[in-house]
Amino acid sequence: MKICFFGTYDKSYTANKIVYQGLLENGADVLEVNSEVKLSALIKKEDLSAISLMRRIIKKYRIFTQIVKNWDKLKAADAIYVAYPGHFDVLLAYPIAKILRKKLIFNPVISFYSGFTEEQGILDKKSLKAKLTKFGETFIYKLVDLLFPDTPYQRDFFAREFNIAKNKLRVLPIGADDKYYKYTPYTNNSKKINVVYYGLYSPLHGVEHIIQAANLLKKDKDIKFTFVGNGNTFQKNYDRVNKLGLENVEFFYDVPIEKHPAIIEKADIFLGFLQKHPSVDRIIPNKIYQGLALCKVVLTANASVTRSVFKDKENIYLVKPADPKDLAKSLLDLKNNPNLRKSIANNGYSLFKNKFTPKAIGKTLIRYIEEIL
Secondary structure, eight states, rough: OOOOOOOOOTTHHHHHHHHHHHHHHHOOOOEEOOOOOOOOOOOOOGGGGGGHHHHHHHHHHHHHHHHTTTTTHHHHSSEEEEESSSSSHHHHHHHHHHHHEEEOOOOOOSSSSIIIIIOOOOOOSSSSHHHHHHHHHHHHHHHHHEOSSHHHHHHHHHHSOOOOOOBBBBBOOOOOOTSSSSEEEEEEEEOOOEEEESSSOOOOGOOOHHHHHHTTTTOTTTTTEEEOOOOOHHHHHHHHHHHTSSEEEEEEOOOOOOGGGHTTTTTTTTOOSSSSSSGGOOOHHHHHHHHHHHOOOOEEEEEEHHHHTOOOOTTTEEEEETTHHHHHHHHHHHOOOOOHHHHHHHHHHHHHHHHHHHHHHHHHHHHHHHOOO
């Protein structure tokens, strides 16, 4: 099978790397038509100004040159896969797919409408800009032959919120890059544990609840909290830790990304979502799969979507969302039960190897494409 990887996608972005690698590992011929634009955050209202958005769009449409240069690749492909971030790229890929009679598929990874309104809180749902975002997103989704939400709950959200026919929707888990997040056997039998938060400090992550739990556990010298990354709520939470004078918390906020693995591989507990939020009930974040790939105990909020994939205290550890007391209690439970930690970590890794590696994701994607060819 020949798949054209199309767009202004960032080659280093996790979801793109996983799918690309997974297709290759399943014997697909991947033909690239790419004019790379490195990802930059959309986390403030200023990022959505007309001027800012216009600059982004202008950068994206440099891909015209690549389309002309690589027309033969587009003609040879069985399907055109628009990678992330590719919402605007779909508008270019659609007429090409129609002219060449190719199937057009798109992996949005996230919903911008949901992200800007529910998750980041930078747009009011009733605002004109939010309504235009939803209209544009709906229009784009209706152009493609296949659309890939990452869970059944997100699939239902896309069908309901954007009025997309369910026969166009296929669930494709995000997974994790097992070449970057390498398996590290779980060997810690002591009662000293390292609890790691790894991420971009989205309000959705509930970092404030981790800090409150760290404050509740500040007298326990066996539990250390490590924060790796930077982002939207970082400064607020960094200031909160300093105000509380917590000595059991360490931040790595200015470390180059290539040095992250050496830090997070030392985790015992790997934190997922901890917020109470509608999106937490629909999506499974990268960090959960990354923790599984590393063979760590993944601890995350108890939510419908999580329970549909994982089993509490078997291959994951579930806690009440937005509840620092329950989080602290759960961390004490894990601290005092090394055998439970080891069992959860190993079972979680086994599940990852079976369903969420790039090869497994690629195999699923190829099957979906074969269904529509």
